[in-house]
Amino acid sequence: MEEAVLCEIKGNSLDDGPGIRTVVFFKGCPLACVWCHNPESQSRRAQLSFDKTKCVDIGECVKACPEDALDKHNPLFVDYDKCTSCFKCTEVCASEALSIIGDNYTVDQVLATVDRYQVFYETSGGGVTLSGGEFTLYPTFCEQLLRKLKERKIHCLVETSGYFSMAHFEQKILPYIDQIYMDIKLFDEQAHIKHCGKSNKQILENFGQLHQRYLEGGGPILPRIPLIPGITATDKNLAAIATFLKQQNVTELTVLPYNPMWSSKANKIGSEIIYSNEKWMTAAEVEHCRSFFKDFRLV
Numbered sequence: 001m002e003e004a005v006l007c008e009i010k011g012n013s014l015d016d017g018p019g020i021r022t023v024v025f026f027k028g029c030p031l032a033c034v035w036c037h038n039p040e041s042q043s044r045r046a047q048l049s050f051d052k053t054k055c056v057d058i059g060e061c062v063k064a065c066p067e068d069a070l071d072k073h074n075p076l077f078v079d080y081d082k083c084t085s086c087f088k089c090t091e092v093c094a095s096e097a098l099s100i101i102g103d104n105y106t107v108d109q110v111l112a113t114v115d116r117y118q119v120f121y122e123t124s125g126g127g128v129t130l131s132g133g134e135f136t137l138y139p140t141f142c143e144q145l146l147r148k149l150k151e152r153k154i155h156c157l158v159e160t161s162g163y164f165s166m167a168h169f170e171q172k173i174l175p176y177i178d179q180i181y182m183d184i185k186l187f188d189e190q191a192h193i194k195h196c197g198k199s200n201k202q203i204l205e206n207f208g209q210l211h212q213r214y215l216e217g218g219g220p221i222l223p224r225i226p227l228i229p230g231i232t233a234t235d236k237n238l239a240a241i242a243t244f245l246k247q248q249n250v251t252e253l254t255v256l257p258y259n260p261m262w263s264s265k266a267n268k269i270g271s272e273i274i275y276s277n278e279k280w281m282t283a284a285e286v287e288h289c290r291s292f293f294k295d296f297r298l299v
């Protein structure tokens with residue numbers, strides 16, 4: 001049976017679409033945004049995480065590590081250059097400060113969790129959201145999962161970076177989903193390559209095609225603009241995105257204000273931090289960004 005690597009399945013989210021939802025966080029992403037709010041979802045492989053707030057006594061794990069990768073004098077505790085992801089240290093960590101992020105799941109294992117929350121979907125108008133990372137990295141798994149969710153008449157929403165093959169998406173995903181959230185981050189291609197690791201051409205093309213389908217009676221697609229100070233939240237970028245969306249006859253969108261909490265997640269897995277910004281945006285800064293979209297319904 002087809003398997004996918006997941007970071008987690010969150011049972012009762014209120015933030016990822018209408019109503020109460022189960023969110024399936026896939027592991028792996030073709031982009032590498034320097035502010036990624038889910039840095040643990042960028043790599044497809046299972047990773048060691050160290051949460052120093054849970055650590056009560058360093059000792060057994062250091063002895064268990066065959067690579068000498070754990071050292072209390074190291075600010076991150078784990079030397080990720082030495083770590084081979086054998087996960088022997090997690091077996092002796094009683095406080096779960098050392099843990100593994102990422103595990104293989106079958107479609108039936110995901111459905112077992114989904115089924116537990118079905119009553120909440122019915123009473124709240126909720127459903128299931130596929131998120132990540134980028135769920136489209138697992139097209140066959142998602143096709144099998146989405147087909148079974150539709151058999152159960154569950155509302156299906158997907159959150160995507162937009163970086164996918166439209167041929168696969170049309171064939172394996174689109175027939176089964178009710179709604180799409182797609183991030184539009186940077187309009188300038190070179191800036192997108194610099195800050196997200198890949199060109200945005202395919203993303204903008206995919207958005208245009210899916211929005212056109214919506215205008216012709218297909219499922220709704222909501223563009224989401226992450227506001228990253230100094231990168232996406234610049235007057236030039238926001239004005240360019242607003243012009244692009246107007247040309248596509250888009251009438252509603254949402255903005256996602258910057259959340260600096262991602263850096264502590266990145267530290268737990270030893271990710272290199274390229275973009276450093278610990279400050280929350282002020283209400284006035286967010287309002288200024290929203291003003292570029294005054295002709296749209298902001299949801």
Ligand code: SF4
Nearest residue numbers: 065083084086087089
């Ligand atoms: S997962 Fe890494 S740190 Fe833990 S025991 Fe293995 S090599 Fe050492």
Ligand code: SF4
Nearest residue numbers: 029031033036133161
């Ligand atoms: S597309 Fe999303 S999950 Fe992927 S790197 Fe960018 S912010 Fe992270």
